[in-house]
Amino acid sequence: MANTNSKPAKSATDPREVGRRDFIVVATYAMGAVGAAAVVWPLIDQMNPAADTLALASTEVDVSKIAEGQAITVTWRGKPVFIRHRTADEITRANAIDSSELRDPQEDEARVQKPELLVLVGVCTHLGCVPLGQKTGEVKGEYDGWFCPCHGSHYDTSGRIRKGPAPTNLEVPPYTFLSDAVIRIG
Amino acid sequence: MSAEKFSNPVVRWIDHRLPVFSMLDHEKYDYPVPKNLNYFWNFGVLAGLALVIMIVTGIVLAMNYTAHVDHAFSSVERIMRDVNHGWLIRYIHMNAASFFFIVVYIHIFRGLYYGSYKAPRELLWMLGVVIFLLMMATAFMGYVLPWGQMSFWGATVITNLFSAIPLVGESIVTFLWGGFSVDNPTLNRFFSLHYLMPFVIAGVVVLHIVALHRFGSNNPIGIDAKGPQDTISFHPYYTIKDMVGIAMFLLLLAVAVFFFPNAMGHPDNYIPANPMQTPAHIVPEWYFLPFYAILRAVPDKLGGVLLMFAAIFVLFILPWLDRSPVRSARFRPVFRIFFWLLFIDCIALGYLGGKPAEGVYVVLSRIATVWYFLHFLLILPLLSVFETTRPLPKSISEPVLATAKGVA
Numbered sequence: 001m002a003n004t005n006s007k008p009a010k011s012a013t014d015p016r017e018v019g020r021r022d023f024i025v026v027a028t029y030a031m032g033a034v035g036a037a038a039v040v041w042p043l044i045d046q047m048n049p050a051a052d053t054l055a056l057a058s059t060e061v062d063v064s065k066i067a068e069g070q071a072i073t074v075t076w077r078g079k080p081v082f083i084r085h086r087t088a089d090e091i092t093r094a095n096a097i098d099s100s101e102l103r104d105p106q107e108d109e110a111r112v113q114k115p116e117l118l119v120l121v122g123v124c125t126h127l128g129c130v131p132l133g134q135k136t137g138e139v140k141g142e143y144d145g146w147f148c149p150c151h152g153s154h155y156d157t158s159g160r161i162r163k164g165p166a167p168t169n170l171e172v173p174p175y176t177f178l179s180d181a182v183i184r185i186g
Numbered sequence: 187m188s189a190e191k192f193s194n195p196v197v198r199w200i201d202h203r204l205p206v207f208s209m210l211d212h213e214k215y216d217y218p219v220p221k222n223l224n225y226f227w228n229f230g231v232l233a234g235l236a237l238v239i240m241i242v243t244g245i246v247l248a249m250n251y252t253a254h255v256d257h258a259f260s261s262v263e264r265i266m267r268d269v270n271h272g273w274l275i276r277y278i279h280m281n282a283a284s285f286f287f288i289v290v291y292i293h294i295f296r297g298l299y300y301g302s303y304k305a306p307r308e309l310l311w312m313l314g315v316v317i318f319l320l321m322m323a324t325a326f327m328g329y330v331l332p333w334g335q336m337s338f339w340g341a342t343v344i345t346n347l348f349s350a351i352p353l354v355g356e357s358i359v360t361f362l363w364g365g366f367s368v369d370n371p372t373l374n375r376f377f378s379l380h381y382l383m384p385f386v387i388a389g390v391v392v393l394h395i396v397a398l399h400r401f402g403s404n405n406p407i408g409i410d411a412k413g414p415q416d417t418i419s420f421h422p423y424y425t426i427k428d429m430v431g432i433a434m435f436l437l438l439l440a441v442a443v444f445f446f447p448n449a450m451g452h453p454d455n456y457i458p459a460n461p462m463q464t465p466a467h468i469v470p471e472w473y474f475l476p477f478y479a480i481l482r483a484v485p486d487k488l489g490g491v492l493l494m495f496a497a498i499f500v501l502f503i504l505p506w507l508d509r510s511p512v513r514s515a516r517f518r519p520v521f522r523i524f525f526w527l528l529f530i531d532c533i534a535l536g537y538l539g540g541k542p543a544e545g546v547y548v549v550l551s552r553i554a555t556v557w558y559f560l561h562f563l564l565i566l567p568l569l570s571v572f573e574t575t576r577p578l579p580k581s582i583s584e585p586v587l588a589t590a591k592g593v594a
């Protein structure tokens with residue numbers, strides 16, 4: 001092989017030559033970098049949710065006590081969850097619009113298990129405030145659902161974003177009916 | 187050799203082995219400073235003083251503070267009521283934070299007016315912007331510590347800014363929180379970082395000073411010192427001038443601490459944090475309001491966040507946006523008008539940031555935001571080309587000597 005080289009082999013001291021020594025240097029740096037990254041990772045990853053935080057229990061709620069037109073707020077994973085017993089009028093209004101025209105298109109049906117019971121994470125999808133509209137007398141916004149006072153997001157009677165800076169609809173948490181009266185969130 | 191400068195034998199012994207006294211001496215006497223600096227050149231020293239005050243009061247606050255969601259609010263109330271002089275220490279920490287920002291904002295506008303960001307001081311300027319960013323992060327995390335309503339909801343809204351980042355946004359926010367909402371892990375890490383960051387700032391300040399001493403201070407007429415006739419030594423001339431500024435600063439700080447300690451704060455922060463209820467009208471601390479106004483001016487989440495960060499980023503590239511060879515606004519008649527328009531624009535943004543995001547306020551915020559970016563991205567580059575500047579004096583001494591002759 002050596003005699004196929006047109007030039008004579010360069011001396012090891014030639015700085016331009018990429019020789020075995022350079023390979024060793026680069027390999028050493030690379031190993032050093034991998035080692036440093038391996039040590040730094042635990043220091044960074046400790047900031048992610050700890051095991052006990054992840055293991056937070058689910059929340060069970062008796063929804064039979066909520067009268068039509070009323071709403072309650074419960075806590076799940078440190079966040080408020082809105083549970084609203086909707087009136088017939090609210091349900092009709094939620095279905096009256098063509099959902100494809102919405103910012104975050106979704107049918108009302110896809111957001112409920114029983115049309116009269118709407119369960120939502122009560123956290124504005126803009127920057128995380130709790131929207132108003134749960135208590136009687138609170139502003140409910142232009143679409144009669146919820147209104148976020150922080151930067152003015154309006155949600156409709158299905159919790160879908162209609163106006164304002166929020167990009168998506170209020171989130172529907174995972175929940176199951178344990179019986180007709182009780183749901184478990186989470 | 188240098189050790190002979192000192193008459194005290196102990197100082198001489200130490201300096202021979204550890205030349206710290208020579209270094210101080212060098213900065214004090216051998217560092218030439220333009221002789222025409224006005225009082226706006228006090229604000230660097232004042233910012234340094236404010237940082238020292240924050241660190242000293244902060245460390246003693248930390249001796250009495252408990253970083254836990256169940257105890258943080260009451261530990262701060264205990265500082266206010268039971269800890270000896272606790273009310274004084276906390277009020278100094280709170281008000282000095284606001285004064286720190288006032289001083290730094292004046293310091294920044296001084297630089298904008300006199301063109302201090304231009305060659306060869308670009309890195310000096312950029313290090314200053316880094317300090318400004320670190321200060322904002324520190325103050326934001328400090329404000330969370332008392333765990334009042336504004337602490338909690340400010341933390342929620344600001345950390346949620348990162349959720350605007352496509353794809354990884356949600357994971358970043360969970361990472362910042364250490365959970366699924368702002369909670370105890372969040373408070374703990376904010377305390378840890380709030381303690382750390384002022385010392386990081388101190389480190390960057392050292393770099394800022396090293397860069398400053400490379401070419402020395404700019405000055406009100408913005409031309410370089412041509413020789414010894416244009417400069418005087420820092421000590422005693424500017425040390426004494428700085429003392430005047432320091433006295434004024436401390437006087438005003440004392441007035442705030444003793445007579446209006448809560449004027450620059452928000453009453454809602456004396457309500458304990460409630461994760462279930464957002465206050466009707468949340469506002470950040472006053473020094474963030476201009477940026478908050480820009481955030482809310484944009485009807486799109488990601489767009490608002492990007493524009494808010496861009497408002498600071500544009501300061502980094504300012505030395506390359508304003509290419510005019512003349513530094514000081516004194517010789518730039520058109521620039522001077524636009525400087526004051528920008529100043530008014532920033533005040534307007536600050537005012538609008540504190541108003542609810544509805545009706546005419548939104549429209550005005552949008553106009554002010556557009557003007558802010560127009561100033562930096564369009565007007566400054568155009569002025570660099572089209573403005574006719576006034577003739578510069580030949581040296582720093584020339585205008586001084588000319589008026590002296592006129593008087594004589």
Ligand code: HEM
Pocket residue numbers: 237240241242243244245246247248251262276279280283286321324325326328329330331332380381383384385387451
């Ligand atoms: C760049 C320097 C600093 C700034 C801008 C700053 C800013 C702030 C602010 C705005 C608050 C909230 C005050 C309130 O409303 O109660 C605060 C609280 C606090 N800071 Fe600092 N701080 C700085 C340095 C420090 C340092 C070095 C420490 C040392 C550990 C510290 C410890 C504390 C503690 C324990 C609190 C909670 C008690 C309280 O709220 O008064 N700070 N800080």
Ligand code: FES
Pocket residue numbers: 124125126127128129148149150151152153164165166
């Ligand atoms: S957090 Fe709800 S509109 Fe901004």
